[in-house]
Each structure stands twice: as C-alpha cells, then as structure tokens.
Amino acid sequence: MTLLEVSGLYVSYGPIDAVRGASISVERGDVVAIVGPNGAGKSSILQAIQGLVRVRAGSVRWRGTDITGWAPERRARAGIAFVPESRGVFRTLSIGENLRLAGCALAADVDVSERVRLALRYFPALTDRLSERAAVLSGGERQQLAIGRALVAAPELLILDEPSLGLAPVVLDELFAGLARLRDEGWTILLVEQNVARAVKLADHLFSLRGGVIERVSDPGELLRNPSFRAKHLGLG
Amino acid sequence: MKSPRTSRLARCAPAIICTLLVLAVSGLAEAGSQTTQRTATQMLIMGIITVGTYIFVGNSGMLSFGHVVFVAVGAYTTALLTMPHSLKQALLPALPDWLAEIELGLPEALLVSGLLSLLVGAVFALLVLRLDGMAAGIASLALLISVNVVISNWDAVTRGSQGIVGIPADLTIGTTVPWMIGAIAVALAYQLSRSGFRLRASSEDPIAAAALGVRIRRDRSIALLISAFVCGFGGGLYARFLGALTPGDVYLQLTLLTLLMLIVGGIRSLSGAVIGTLFISVLAELLRRVEAGGEFGPVGLQPHPGVQQLILALTLLLTLLLRPGGITAGRELGFAVPGWGRSSRRGPSEPSPDPSGLVVEGGNGLDDAGQAAPPRRDPV
Amino acid sequence: MSAVAQNLINALSLGSLYALIALGVALLFSIMGLINFAHGELIMIGGYALLWFAGLPFAVTAVLVVGVVIGCALAMERAAFRSVRGATGETLLMTSFALSLLVQGGALLFEGADPKSVDVLGSLGASVEVAGVSVGKLDIAIIGVTAVLLLGLAWFLRATSLGVQMRAAAEDFGMARALGVRANLVVAAAFGMSGAFAAIAAIFLVASTGALTPAMGLKPVLVGFVAIVLGGLGRLWAAALGAYVLALLSVMLQAYLPDGVAPYRDALVYFGIVVILMFRPHGIAGRPGAVRV
Numbered sequence: 009m010t011l012l013e014v015s016g017l018y019v020s021y022g023p024i025d026a027v028r029g030a031s032i033s034v035e036r037g038d039v040v041a042i043v044g045p046n047g048a049g050k051s052s053i054l055q056a057i058q059g060l061v062r063v064r065a066g067s068v069r070w071r072g073t074d075i076t077g078w079a080p081e082r083r084a085r086a087g088i089a090f091v092p093e094s095r096g097v098f099r100t101l102s103i104g105e106n107l108r109l110a111g112c113a114l115a116a117d118v119d120v121s122e123r124v125r126l127a128l129r130y131f132p133a134l135t136d137r138l139s140e141r142a143a144v145l146s147g148g149e150r151q152q153l154a155i156g157r158a159l160v161a162a163p164e165l166l167i168l169d170e171p172s173l174g175l176a177p178v179v180l181d182e183l184f185a186g187l188a189r190l191r192d193e194g195w196t197i198l199l200v201e202q203n204v205a206r207a208v209k210l211a212d213h214l215f216s217l218r219g220g221v222i223e224r225v226s227d228p229g230e231l232l233r234n235p236s237f238r239a240k241h242l243g244l245g
Numbered sequence: 246m247k248s249p250r251t252s253r254l255a256r257c258a259p260a261i262i263c264t265l266l267v268l269a270v271s272g273l274a275e276a277g278s279q280t281t282q283r284t285a286t287q288m289l290i291m292g293i294i295t296v297g298t299y300i301f302v303g304n305s306g307m308l309s310f311g312h313v314v315f316v317a318v319g320a321y322t323t324a325l326l327t328m329p330h331s332l333k334q335a336l337l338p339a340l341p342d343w344l345a346e347i348e349l350g351l352p353e354a355l356l357v358s359g360l361l362s363l364l365v366g367a368v369f370a371l372l373v374l375r376l377d378g379m380a381a382g383i384a385s386l387a388l389l390i391s392v393n394v395v396i397s398n399w400d401a402v403t404r405g406s407q408g409i410v411g412i413p414a415d416l417t418i419g420t421t422v423p424w425m426i427g428a429i430a431v432a433l434a435y436q437l438s439r440s441g442f443r444l445r446a447s448s449e450d451p452i453a454a455a456a457l458g459v460r461i462r463r464d465r466s467i468a469l470l471i472s473a474f475v476c477g478f479g480g481g482l483y484a485r486f487l488g489a490l491t492p493g494d495v496y497l498q499l500t501l502l503t504l505l506m507l508i509v510g511g512i513r514s515l516s517g518a519v520i521g522t523l524f525i526s527v528l529a530e531l532l533r534r535v536e537a538g539g540e541f542g543p544v545g546l547q548p549h550p551g552v553q554q555l556i557l558a559l560t561l562l563l564t565l566l567l568r569p570g571g572i573t574a575g576r577e578l579g580f581a582v583p584g585w586g587r588s589s590r591r592g593p594s595e596p597s598p599d600p601s602g603l604v605v606e607g608g609n610g611l612d613d614a615g616q617a618a619p620p621r622r623d624p625v
Numbered sequence: 626m627s628a629v630a631q632n633l634i635n636a637l638s639l640g641s642l643y644a645l646i647a648l649g650v651a652l653l654f655s656i657m658g659l660i661n662f663a664h665g666e667l668i669m670i671g672g673y674a675l676l677w678f679a680g681l682p683f684a685v686t687a688v689l690v691v692g693v694v695i696g697c698a699l700a701m702e703r704a705a706f707r708s709v710r711g712a713t714g715e716t717l718l719m720t721s722f723a724l725s726l727l728v729q730g731g732a733l734l735f736e737g738a739d740p741k742s743v744d745v746l747g748s749l750g751a752s753v754e755v756a757g758v759s760v761g762k763l764d765i766a767i768i769g770v771t772a773v774l775l776l777g778l779a780w781f782l783r784a785t786s787l788g789v790q791m792r793a794a795a796e797d798f799g800m801a802r803a804l805g806v807r808a809n810l811v812v813a814a815a816f817g818m819s820g821a822f823a824a825i826a827a828i829f830l831v832a833s834t835g836a837l838t839p840a841m842g843l844k845p846v847l848v849g850f851v852a853i854v855l856g857g858l859g860r861l862w863a864a865a866l867g868a869y870v871l872a873l874l875s876v877m878l879q880a881y882l883p884d885g886v887a888p889y890r891d892a893l894v895y896f897g898i899v900v901i902l903m904f905r906p907h908g909i910a911g912r913p914g915a916v917r918v
Contacts, residue, residue, distance in 0.1 A: 058803050059802075060799050060802075060803060079802065080803045081802045081805050081807050081808060084802070084804055084805035085805055089804075090803045096800035096803070096804075098792070098796045099796065101792060108786070109789060109790065109793055109801070111786075112790060112805035112806045112807070113805025114805075306715075308715045308719075371903075372900070372902075372903055375903060376906050377906070378714055378715070379660060379715075379858060380854050380907075380908075382660075382718065383850050383851065383854040384898075384902055386851075387851055387854075387896070387898050387899050388895070388896070388899055391892040391894075391895035394888075394889060395892045398892075497843065504722070550733050550737065550738055551730045551731065551734030551735075552734060553730075554727075555727060557726065557730075558725075559723075559727055561719070561723035562720065562723035562724060565716065565723060566708050566709065569712075
C-alpha cells in the first residue's frame, strides 16, 4: 500500500525555487532515503511533507488523501512524525516533558505514559534522566530524544532530516544500528542523509536530488560503484 | 536601452507624480470654504511629518514611535523663535533673556528647528539603533513619553501643560505647499542615494543586513538624522498652523495618526506616504463632519463622537488584514524604474500568489492550513 | 526606617499591578511574537464591565468581569489576530494598534468621552497598621492576589499538559505543531489567560483610581510594554521582574527626588530604561543569541 505520495512538488523561498517538481512515493514498511549535495532542497521536501513550508505547486497524498493544505498538527495526528535537522528538542522543557509532548498527536484515550515507556526501550539511557532539562543533553543524546519522542506518537511514517549531522563516528554507528533495528521491526522511514554509504546500506529505495530535481536510483549498489558518483557525493576517489 | 535622461526622469517619477497629486488636492481645496482650506493646510503639514517619518521607517523597515519627538522639538523651537518679543515676556517671564529677545522669520526659525531636531535625532540614533526590531520600537516609545513629560513640566520654556499661545498662525495652502514639495524632494533624494539604497536592500534581506552589521547601523543613523530634520521642519510648521501649542498636540495622538497614514498608504514607498496622507486626511475630515452631526442636504445626523476613530481604525485594520502592503503595496507611482525592479517586484510587502490571500507583509506568508512557525524567539 | 518600609510596600503593590499587566502582554509575546496594544483596551473593557455589573455582590461582579474580558480577548484573536498569525512582529503590533483604536472608538461611541466613576472595593480603601507601617488593604489585596496568580501560572505551565504545550510553542511554534500541538488551542489559551490577567488588573486599577475613560488602557499598556522590554523580551518571568524593577524605580524616584526635579520623575524613569537597554539590549534578564535579525 502506498503510504505517502509526493508528486510534482515545488517549494519556493521568495524568488528561489528550492524544489522543482519532486515526486517520491513511500510504501508501508519501506525505508526510503533521499541523498544529494548541500542546498539541493532535500530538507524542503521533508518540511513540505510535514506542512512546515508552503507548497507552491504539486501535492502530498497520505494514504490516498490529499493533505497538501493540512496544518502540521493535523498531519502529526494522521501518523506522520518528523525529526528535523536541528532535532527540534525543546531546551527549556525537561526530557520527560519533551517525550510526553508527542502524546499530543495521539487520541485522547491512549495512555501516553505507556507510549513513552515503549519508546524508551529504544533509548534506555534516557530513562533515568526524565526530569533533567533537555538543554543539558549532548548532540547524540539529543538525537536519541528526538527520535524517541517521534516514536511516542507511534507514527506510521517516521521522517528524519539528516540524522547523522554533527554526530561523532561512534555515535553514528549506534544511530544507524538503531535505525536498522527500527527497519527490521517494520517501521516505515523516510530520511534525508548526506552520508550516502550509510544511507545505501539502510534504505530499500534511494532517491537522488540535485538542483531541486529528484531522480529515483534504481540500483543503490550500482551507485556506490559508480566512480563519478563516488567522487561527487562521497568524496572518494 | 534607456538614455540617461529618461532614466533620471523615471527615477524622479514618483516624486513628480506625488507632487502633482498634492498640487491637485491643494488646488481643489483652494476653491473650497475656509474650513476646507484650513484642513488642506493641515493635510500638507501632516504630509511633511509623514514623509519625514517615512524617510526612516520606510527605508529601514524599523518601526518608530518616537518621531513625534522631532516634531515636538521643531514645534516648540519655531514657536519660541517666531513669537513676538512682548508676548513672550508676558507669557514666559522666566525665559532666558537671549531667547526672549530673538524674533526670527519663518524660514530661519524652521531651519533652526530642523537642526535642533537633527541633534535630538543624533541622541536617538545613539540610544535606539543599537537595539533590534521590537525593542527599538518600544525604546523609541519610552523616549517619546520621556520627552513629553519634560515638555509638560518645563514651565519656564514651554509653559507646561497650559501650552504656548499667540504663535503667529499665518500659514495658507500656498505658503505650505513649497515645504511639502521640499520634503518629498529630500525623501526621494535620500532613497536614491547610495546610503538609501543600501538601507532598503538590507531591510529586504535581513541575513545580508546582519552580515553587513556595522555599516547598516551607519546608514540607519543617516536616515534617522535626515528624517529628524524633516520632521523638525514639519513640527515648526505645525506650531505655526495651530497658533497654540500644548504638550498633547505633539504626543501619542499625532504619532498614531502618522503611522496610520504611513501604513494605509504603504509604508515601504514614498508614494505610499503621500497617498496615505491625502487619503486619511480627506477621510478624517469627512468623518469629523459626520461626527459633529448637522444637516447634510436632506439627511440630518446626530453627533456621534467616536465615529471618526472607529472608521479610521477599521480602515487600518482592514488594510493590514486584506492589503498588508497598504494602498501602494510597496510600489512607487510612475513608470518602471530601472534598478528598482527587484525591490518593488519582490519586496516583502508584495502579496504572494497564494490563493488564500492571507499573506502578510514580510511574514512567512502562511494561511491557516499550511502554516510554519513564527520566527524563533527566546523561550519562556 | 518606616519610611523605607512604606516605600517598599508601595513599590511592591505598584509592581504587582504592573506585573499583572506585563504578564498579560508577555504571554502573547512569548507564544506568538505579538506585542498587543489592544491589551490596554481589554483593561478598559474590564473597567467598564465593573460599571455594568455594579450592584451585584463583589465576587459575582468580579467573575462576570473576568468572563467578559476573556470573551473579548478570544474574539480579538478570532477576528483579527488569527489572520496575521506568523507575520512579522511589526505587522502584529500594527494590527493590535488598529484594534486598540477600534475598540476605543467603540467605547467613545457607546460610553462617551466623559470620565465615569465607579467605587469597586469600598471597604478596601481603609488601611491597617503592620509593625508601625500603615498599609492599605487594597495594597495587600493586590500583592496577595498577584502572588497567587504568579504561582498559579507557574504551576499551570509546569504541571498541565496544556501548559507544557504552551511552553513548547513559545520555544519553537513550528516544531510544537509538527508534534501535534494544536496551534489554535495554544493561541486561544494564551489569549484567554491574557484576558484574565487584564481583567484582574482592571479591577485593581479601577479600585485605586475610581475613574473610567475610553483611553484609560493606554497608560497601563505602555507600562506593560516597557516592563517586558526592560525584563527581557520573550521571557515570561523576566516580564514580571521588569515590572517590579520599573515600579521600584518610579516609587524610589518619587520619594527621593528633590522637589525641583520631582515633576520629571516619569521622564527619568523612561529615559533610564532606554539607558539600561543601551547596556543590556536584551533586557535585564534577557539573553543574547536568540536575537531575531
């Protein structure tokens, strides 16, 4: 079943088109990665899916329904969870408050504490620190909190913007191991990632975005072997 | 390619058209009753003050609630410098001798008014321009309050809240129009200057402005000084128009009226300042007559105090909600102006093609459905 | 000694009133970047509502006044501010300014320009002796009620889900929405609370002055603005701090300025604030860093 279908998406900032006619689809249970150089408009696509930037043209369909005009909170309630590049952790809130906040996307009869407990299974290190302010967290911990918080809402689609950004290599291994576990458990994930090698290993499908235009990469393995792509994206000779 | 001459003409077009507009309205009023003529004179003076405020607010994109301070300084200066010697002795016995002796002609007095306002403007620049956006607006308001308290209590010079009376009130449409045209010319000259261009560019691209930091503050200061000078002039004329000057004449009411004119006309263009003045002045006068009640042909009206304010406020509110760029939407009158294309077509006040039409000046331009966050601020 | 104590109590009482006003303004600023001129008109409406409901038992009047003002605050949000949500601070400020003039015009039309008087808290006019210092009962009421409200607000923001949502929205509105926080709910809650603060401030203000005019909201709202800028824009508790500092400054100057300079007290207070801002552009408790360009 097609969960998410973006077609002919245009996102503009003033006179500049950041995304020009992008189309992506995500099937339930897929892990889809968008790769591409800096400034290619990858984040804009994700923000458009979550409703955080205005779409100039094109549409976003969620389980067959056009949600292009929906407010972000309505999308969250419909089952889309978003972890932005900045992680979007509320520094003035405690870690526990951050986690429980995602309960806003859940129906009123759902036990939020139970959901938080389930999400914390993935990040046990946070369990004892729920009353601390989120501002004290390190970059890696902040990423854990952001992803954990997204999981509290039990989303049907988890969107991650540059999850590896600014993380130390050790933390990176942990992060991708965690993401692989989520994939194996059947979560649907759409992520933007600059670390193409890692993205290729994780993802079922790969899209490449250049200058606001998107292309489906039919064979990720081929991409990794392609010398010109290696040079451009991976910085490998 | 256009020849240099046509392009110069094109660049001056907004000022020329504004001037013609002002002349047309003034000419019409000249044929009207005494009251109409007086209203038109007041309109011209408001025009000078509004254009003066525009020079800073319109070009820098910073809101100021303090410009009436310059008007106040100009008004009291001209009042004191042009009043008859004998009257000053009677009204203000505590005035220093040298000040009591002076009796200047109007142009000289206005020049002194402008220069004094310019000095006050320098203090303003020092105090306010270091602050950003909203804090600067509130700080300018604090200065306005503070100056008003001084004026209201400085009995020796301003006669406090009793106010100064007996200022020669001899302005007519004919003697005011040249000053108004002068203000328009100064405003145009500034916005075509390098400094004006940089300031406009920076206010339309805040990131570049931040990168240019120091330079922008200098350009803001220049705009503020010129703005203060013109407002000082306007204040001087205002005093000569009123004939009697109290602290309340140069306080919040006037501040609000100036901003009303600027916003309804279009805060980002000189044409907007002029059109706003004309539009609001005419509207306010009509409403004043309705408010006062009386016979309008077959229709008899009861006096309704508050109607004027109600309708003016509604005009402002509807402008902000429906046409956030004001009447001119940030454009200048006239033909396409080379070098202005970007700023006028892509200006932040330009309503975007969003069908919801709820796009707001300089904002993220979001409708109720696809909204983004307001700019980040300090947390609670 | 007792003179100092007297002045401190005056400052505390005035500061409490200022804090009520400043918090009402700061709530909206922290959530949606709005500096609300029309907050003064909410206070004005509260004042006239006291007159409309005069004669009823005081508790009933107070509840009705608070209800009316909250209703007006919500109506303002729905009618005007919702359309410009997300716009620049300047546009929001101007919208609130237009609304303020509009409501004032309405009051002029329906209530007339002449001042009206209303006696709110008859018996609170008296004062009591506390340790040799004479303290007005009204002062005690203002200080006490404000303290309770501040504690209540702190509790609400910490302990309730809506409070946490409001704090999150104040930090990053977009992200809060992406997590499912309803923008309309949070903004309406902020307006409602702001209205409640305005109503209570109105009751105390009118209790101490006794006079009503359509323009009576202007002065308090200016005080509120100055207090929040002085404290540190965008931080709720800083606004309360700013209010108390402002009150202290003005009471102390009133008490200790020499006679010749005393009339210039407000000029000194406001000029002093601009000077403080010169050295601390983000307010007393403000932090640089989250500055909007």
